């Protein structure tokens with residue numbers, strides 16, 4: 001691994017290595033994430049151009065558990081507000097000898113652009129780009145599923161809600177398909193489904209009662225109102241009636257089905273509070289697993305950068 005921009009196109013072996021590496025960071029006796037010296041002497045910069053609670057905090061904790069120095073650039077008070085371009089901001093941070101940029105941006109493809117333009121000594125990790133990808137979220141979801149269900153092969157997984165605007169759903173679909181889940185179902189109104197999404201090897205349902213039948217995992221998604229034109233906003237009460245996960249609807253899934261949500265959750269819009277806080281909810285486990293998965297991705301990307309740098313230096317001699 002060199003940069004980590006998307007789960008699309010990555011091999012099953014690599015995704016499994018990320019999950020195994022993440023597991024190795026958990027002290028089984030205490031169920032705590034260990035502190036290790038893998039990134040000692042390295043500098044990680046968190047650059048979040050969009051709001052975040054979970055991703056920013058767990059990337060910061062993960063970098064600290066890897067013993068890196070961490071800088072969180074506050075974009076709203078940075079010189080971006082004075083008109084500095086993204087490229088100039090990145091060059092400025094590179095001049096401080098940064099080794100890794102963790103980036104969240106509202107433009108799909110921003111991290112791919114950054115990875116192409118930064119110094120070859122800097123690793124770029126995608127912390128969410130527009131509607132495109134949120135690969136570390138997908139991998140912490142995979143870790144959560146594997147820790148609760150074991151193998152992916154027998155699982156029927158339903159992803160429910162605003163698929164159209166969800167970078168999480170795209171990254172989850174690629175990861176679940178690659179890791180061999182038996183069936184990936186998407187449940188949403190037609191207006192919140194991307195066109196031709198079936199081409200990704202998923203089954204599409206517009207009726208939630210049909211789609212939830214005998215599922216092992218139910219992944220709920222937030223209505224991404226900030227990415228919708230106001231005229232196209234669905235009515236929250238109508239959305240909840242048809243696509244909200246209530247205790248009653250959850251009875252359609254398997255009796256041991258688990259409930260997940262990447263957060264932030266909107267109670268009473270896509271999920272009933274008693275389900276979000278109930279015994280089958282893994283929502284807070286997902287947050288915890290984010291630390292170990294992000295440690296895995298950062299340490300693997302840094303190893304990839306170092307190996308590539310050594311190769312370049314050998315070739316230059």
Ligand code: CP
Pocket residue numbers: 051052053054055056128137262263264
């Ligand atoms: N799941 C997720 O990306 O949450 P935040 O926006 O709080 O980081």
